[in-house]
Amino acid sequence: MANAATLSSTPLPSASESSFPSEVWQLLGVFRSIQLAIVLLSLLGLGVLVGVLIPQEGLVEVFDIKAQHGQWYRPMAAAGLFTVYSSPWFIALQVLFFFNLLFGSFQWLRPATRAAVQLTFCGPEHALASPHKAVLSSASTADDTLPLVTKALKKRGYWVHRRHNSATGQTRLYAHQWNISRLGPVVAHIGILLLLVASVFGAFTGFKGQQMLAPGQTGDFTALDNFTPSMSAPWWQGSKPDWQMVLHDFDIEYYAADPTTPKQYISDLELRSANGKTLARQDVSVNHPLDYEGVMFYQANFAPTGKFFLTINGEPTVASINTKVDERPISLLPIGPPEARQSLVVFPFFIQRDEGVTRNHVQVFLHDGTTPIDVGSAKNLPPHATLFEGEHQRLSTRLGSIEVGFDHPEIATGFQIKKAPETPWMYTAFAIIILGTVLCFFSQRQVWVAVVPQASGSAYGRDNATMVYLSYKTNKAKWSFLKQRASLENALVKELHATLEIGSAELMEPAAA
Amino acid sequence: MITLVSESALLELGIMALLVALAANVVRVVSVRLAPIMGRLGWVAALIALLGLVGTLWVRSGEADYFALSNMYESLLTLAILMLGGFLVMDKWFGLRGLAWPTCLLTLATVAFAATLPTEIAPLQAALQSYWRAIHVPIIIASYAAFALSFICSVAYLVTAAVQPQLANASGSGGPSMTVLDKYDEVTYRCIAVGFPLLAIGIILGGLWANEAWGNYWSWDPKESMSLVTLLAYGVYLHLRVNAEHHPKVLAWVSVAGFAMMLITYFGVNIMGLGLHSYGKIG
Numbered sequence: 001m002a003n004a005a006t007l008s009s010t011p012l013p014s015a016s017e018s019s020f021p022s023e024v025w026q027l028l029g030v031f032r033s034i035q036l037a038i039v040l041l042s043l044l045g046l047g048v049l050v051g052v053l054i055p056q057e058g059l060v061e062v063f064d065i066k067a068q069h070g071q072w073y074r075p076m077a078a079a080g081l082f083t084v085y086s087s088p089w090f091i092a093l094q095v096l097f098f099f100n101l102l103f104g105s106f107q108w109l110r111p112a113t114r115a116a117v118q119l120t121f122c123g124p125e126h127a128l129a130s131p132h133k134a135v136l137s138s139a140s141t142a143d144d145t146l147p148l149v150t151k152a153l154k155k156r157g158y159w160v161h162r163r164h165n166s167a168t169g170q171t172r173l174y175a176h177q178w179n180i181s182r183l184g185p186v187v188a189h190i191g192i193l194l195l196l197v198a199s200v201f202g203a204f205t206g207f208k209g210q211q212m213l214a215p216g217q218t219g220d221f222t223a224l225d226n227f228t229p230s231m232s233a234p235w236w237q238g239s240k241p242d243w244q245m246v247l248h249d250f251d252i253e254y255y256a257a258d259p260t261t262p263k264q265y266i267s268d269l270e271l272r273s274a275n276g277k278t279l280a281r282q283d284v285s286v287n288h289p290l291d292y293e294g295v296m297f298y299q300a301n302f303a304p305t306g307k308f309f310l311t312i313n314g315e316p317t318v319a320s321i322n323t324k325v326d327e328r329p330i331s332l333l334p335i336g337p338p339e340a341r342q343s344l345v346v347f348p349f350f351i352q353r354d355e356g357v358t359r360n361h362v363q364v365f366l367h368d369g370t371t372p373i374d375v376g377s378a379k380n381l382p383p384h385a386t387l388f389e390g391e392h393q394r395l396s397t398r399l400g401s402i403e404v405g406f407d408h409p410e411i412a413t414g415f416q417i418k419k420a421p422e423t424p425w426m427y428t429a430f431a432i433i434i435l436g437t438v439l440c441f442f443s444q445r446q447v448w449v450a451v452v453p454q455a456s457g458s459a460y461g462r463d464n465a466t467m468v469y470l471s472y473k474t475n476k477a478k479w480s481f482l483k484q485r486a487s488l489e490n491a492l493v494k495e496l497h498a499t500l501e502i503g504s505a506e507l508m509e510p511a512a513a
Numbered sequence: 514m515i516t517l518v519s520e521s522a523l524l525e526l527g528i529m530a531l532l533v534a535l536a537a538n539v540v541r542v543v544s545v546r547l548a549p550i551m552g553r554l555g556w557v558a559a560l561i562a563l564l565g566l567v568g569t570l571w572v573r574s575g576e577a578d579y580f581a582l583s584n585m586y587e588s589l590l591t592l593a594i595l596m597l598g599g600f601l602v603m604d605k606w607f608g609l610r611g612l613a614w615p616t617c618l619l620t621l622a623t624v625a626f627a628a629t630l631p632t633e634i635a636p637l638q639a640a641l642q643s644y645w646r647a648i649h650v651p652i653i654i655a656s657y658a659a660f661a662l663s664f665i666c667s668v669a670y671l672v673t674a675a676v677q678p679q680l681a682n683a684s685g686s687g688g689p690s691m692t693v694l695d696k697y698d699e700v701t702y703r704c705i706a707v708g709f710p711l712l713a714i715g716i717i718l719g720g721l722w723a724n725e726a727w728g729n730y731w732s733w734d735p736k737e738s739m740s741l742v743t744l745l746a747y748g749v750y751l752h753l754r755v756n757a758e759h760h761p762k763v764l765a766w767v768s769v770a771g772f773a774m775m776l777i778t779y780f781g782v783n784i785m786g787l788g789l790h791s792y793g794k795i796g
Contacts, residue, residue: 037752045774048741052777085733255636257636258635263637263642286640287726289725296728298728300727427721437713438710441706476699476706476754478695479695480606480607480699
């Protein structure tokens with residue numbers, strides 16, 4: 001029987017089918033097995049789980065990790081447990097996974113494509129040998145039977161192909177549904193491969209860095225923090241853009257109804273060419289990056305610079321952090337006649353740094369220079385201190401004979417700057433993965449039919465009948481398919497006035513759900 | 514927006530209807546005589562519960578002036594809606610009335626848990642103010658709902674197989690004979706076959722959003738990492754299924770393990786309060 005191989009199960013390509021020498025192909029067999037895929041998926045899952053459960057450097061301070069693990073820190077660090085995602089064993093698992101995907105996917109590509117597009121026709125022998133079969137004997141002629149069988153299959157969503165053998169008088173039908181879904185796993189795997197390749201390509205050709213800028217400040221690409229030109233530093237160091245970044249303003253917007261929740265962080269950013277020409281200017285905010293010639297500027301963070309804009313007796317004054325009290329940075333600004341030895345203490349509290357602080361604020365007070373400075377805390381102010389809350393409230397207070405006005409602290413904005421030439425490939429890979437996984441959802445079904453005009457002396461007891469042999473195959477949803485088969489056979493029995501000699505319905509046990 | 518019914522009244526309606534649906538479906542299982550009427554009552558009550566919960570989020574969205582899917586309370590209600598709605602659809606397709614009471618119980622537990630969480634409508638943080646929120650979050654929650662249903666079916670498989678070993682021996686043989694266990698096995702698979710692409714798509718779209726907001730597709734943030742573990746666990750399930758030699762019982766256990774990973778992703782990471790996804794804080 002010509003089609004037996006195709007029908008039993010989709011065969012793996014033999015060594016002779018592949019373009020590799022057979023020894024190489026056999027050696028690669030280790031990489032391409034689905035068992036290895038299952039083991040690797042499980043190990044990768046466990047690895048990531050370890051990374052979630054054990055605090056990772058970068059997310060938690062190394063100091064805290066050491067304190068938490070004591071004597072176990074060294075062996076655990078040596079095993080890469082605090083840097084799981086960049087540890088040699090995790091990268092080795094990823095590399096193995098890549099090769100498993102590569103060889104595993106391509107070994108299935110050809111058979112899956114063939115099975116998805118190939119038309120196969122089977123005779124009664126195949127139906128009788130199949131575990132999933134039905135045989136009907138119809139009093140109708142073959143010519144009357146065929147359109148009814150075809151119609152019943154089409155009604156159930158099948159594509160039906162027909163082949164007639166005039167020598168035997170047999171007509172064979174091949175009906176299939178969602179055969180294209182066979183390509184789903186291969187397509188999804190190719191998408192993942194493309195994703196891995198694109199991210200490696202990006203790592204070699206892109207760059208990433210951070211830049212903090214205070215309003216009015218200008219920066220350039222030579223001084224990016226955490227600049228990661230990936231593995232190809234020499235290629236990129238010379239080809240970083242020569243643009244200037246000018247920050248005109250930075251503003252934190254708060255919700256009117258809830259002044260403690262920031263609504264948006266907005267940086268008015270301008271890009272200038274080396275000769276001072278404006279290339280682009282935009283308000284950059286979270287979710288709204290600036291894209292100029294493929295270089296993206298994201299609103300990433302903000303931080304106080306340590307400068308405060310004040311007025312002292314109406315005169316604009318800038319106070320800067322210049323000393324520390326109890327390990328806390330403060331600004332000590334001599335004020336009034338030198339013999340008074342008076343200083344203005346400006347002590348900032350910041351959301352990110354101080355526990356219990358819900359809003360950046362500043363306390364100012366006069367210090368007489370004789371007693372130790374007591375900065376207290378946000379909730380427990382030293383005596384005579386005045387608390388200024390907010391950044392742009394232009395508050396003022398009288399400290400002795402001095403009128404102190406507080407305008408705002410200077411806040412620098414942080415940009416994440418990135419050039420990612422792989423982006424279109426990443427998006428393509430995402431689209432392919434989505435297509436593949438969606439295709440996988442559908443379950444392919446195949447029905448082979450042989451319509452055979454029967455001479456007298458039929459095996460099924462009815463002379464001059466038309467015999468209809470059906471055999472079925474699906475890969476996934478067997479229970480639903482059985483229900484559909486029963487419905488198909490019942491419809492055929494009714495419409496063809498046929499007898500069901502062998503059928504699915506009788507094989508079904510009553511469902512107890 | 515002026516609303517005729519308050520959010521809390523609709524939530525109470527949802528909870529009451531869920532209680533009725535649960536009671537009716539339990540009675541349906543224990544009493545053969547009352548089964549038909551209780552079956553119908555259970556269905557209608559589940560439908561009313563569904564409407565009540567959808568109404569709750571609808572009214573809330575109107576009051577908040579944004580699509581109400583921004584914290585744990587709202588996401589749990591969405592999960593309850595998708596779980597119950599998904600079950601009603603699956604029941605129509607597969608006839609799963611026997612699993613109605615565990616589904617009602619799980620939905621009720623989800624809604625009851627949500628009701629214990631802070632329900633104040635809070636303004637959105639900067640990172641959440643994006644159209645991506647209305648795409649990424651519902652897709653992820655839909656995948657969770659599909660996994661919850663697959664979990665119910667897997668547990669039903671394991672319990673039925675333990676109680677009726679003769680059915681367990683017959684199922685998964687590859688022969689033409691089919692039992693209720695085969696149905697549970699298939700519905701588990703179908704749910705995972707829905708949940709897996711949804712989770713994959715959700716993670717990918719989350720990556721695109723992260724790239725747009727922060728300039729990084731992936732940061733190995735605990736929530737991201739755990740969602741990858743969940744995806745890998747269900748990936749193992751699907752690959753084991755390709756290998757037809759594995760008995761459905763093994764698959765059912767893998768599905769249960771996948772659900773455990775999903776729970777850690779959904780709640781565990783938030784309880785630890787780590788990372789970039791701290792919006793869904795518990796308590």
